[in-house]
Amino acid sequence: MAKRVQVVLSQDVYKLGRDGDLVEVAPGYARNFLLPQGLAQPVTRGVLKQVEFRRAREAARLVAEKEAAVARKTALETIGRFVIKKQAGEGESIFGTVTNGDVAEAIQVATTQEVDRREITLPEIHKLGFYKVQVKLHADVTAEVEIQVAAL
Structure with a gap:
């Protein structure tokens, strides 16, 4: 049995892990490919602290995005x-x-907030009236607003 070594990935490596992941690989793979190519770093206390700091910063950023x-x-x-x-x-x-772009434009005019038209879900609208529209603002946050289609 060959001994496995631990390395911290510096970049995403296909079928191995993402940037910042702690992975175990064969010593030859680490020594001959990952380390010379700059794809990984040997595990040290300093590198582990950097990884933890990056993860904490990323988690804080995700929480801030969701709150926004x-x-x-x-x-x-x-x-x-x-x-x-x-x-x-x-x-x-x-x-x-009425298209997603029309709804996004109406929201932007009313609120000065830009909304991506691809994140708007609306029914097919071919008549005047009131309709419910869903706007996906985040992976976990969806707003439901009402639009009124009126004649010019």
């Missing part, structure tokens, strides 16, 4: 309703449809 998303959700839901004006024909039907 919750604040944006509260702001969007406080406003509640956004108005989109479209040209309408007979019987309350509109020409064309």
